[in-house]
Amino acid sequence: MSAGKLLHGHSRHSDGGGTIDYPRGYDVLAEIGFLGRRRGVFTRLAALSGAEQGHQIVDVGCGTGYLTRMLAPIVGREGRVTGLDPSPAMIGHARRRSPDNCSYQVGEGQAMPFPDASFDIAVSSFAVHHMPVSARGTAVREMFRVLRPGGRLLIAEFRPPANPLAARLAAVLAGPAMRPTMPELLADLVPGAGFRVESTGTVGPVLYYVTAVRPLDAPS
Ligand SMILES: C[S@@+](CC[C@H](N)C(=O)[O-])C[C@H]1O[C@@H](n2cnc3c(N)ncnc32)[C@H](O)[C@@H]1O
DSSP states (O other): OOHHHHHBOOOOOSSSOOOBOOHHHHHHHHHHHTTTOHHHHHHHHHHHTTOOTTOEEEEETOTTTHHHHHHHHHHTTTOEEEEEESOHHHHHHHHHTOOTTEEEEEOOGGGOOSOTTOEEEEEEESOGGGSOGGGHHHHHHHHHHHEEEEEEEEEEEEOOOSSHHHHHHHHHHHOTTOOOOHHHIIIIIHHHTTOEEEEEEEETTTEEEEEEEOOTTOOO
């Protein structure tokens, strides 16, 4: 069994996915997995999101709120970062560690409890592969729905490192659930939801990202 598997909680779905319910263990494993570079990697993700002062941001599958908290000083007191995760344990942990301009809700990416066009930016790091396969398209369409026209999307996902030893370590830490979903995101999920893909790339040895925009003239 992988170390990552030990942290997994329940899944209500028959086609994969599942929550992580051990926030402290998750943060320890994430620090190890990023080989001490977690802060640098997420600082880059925060910049890639296009976040600015006053923005309303949703962090889908926020986990312990690591990215949520990194975005908080960027949006400032006029802005807000809202973390969403189906694990009450992760949400409770994130809530206790976050500044006043962060808020959190228990919920799933495929059924977001937010009104249409209520955010400037949607971010999601390492969470799409945790969703059941059949729910991923719905979740990305939900990200489209809750973004205002012109709003921006950033999805970051795991990619196995090229170094075989590092790839082995990643497999032990994360387990088979962490399979690459880049082609799935680019060919299907993101454009299929109505987004215009703006950029793709890698950050550090284990992460790729997609940024996209909800076009101003897209039908809702
Ligand atoms: C690997 S963690 C990533 C957490 C955080 N975004 C980060 O980068 O550290 C994946 C998270 O996705 C959550 N998750 C599982 N199913 C989900 C769903 N259907 N919708 C949203 N998040 C989900 C898990 O509970 C877990 O907290």
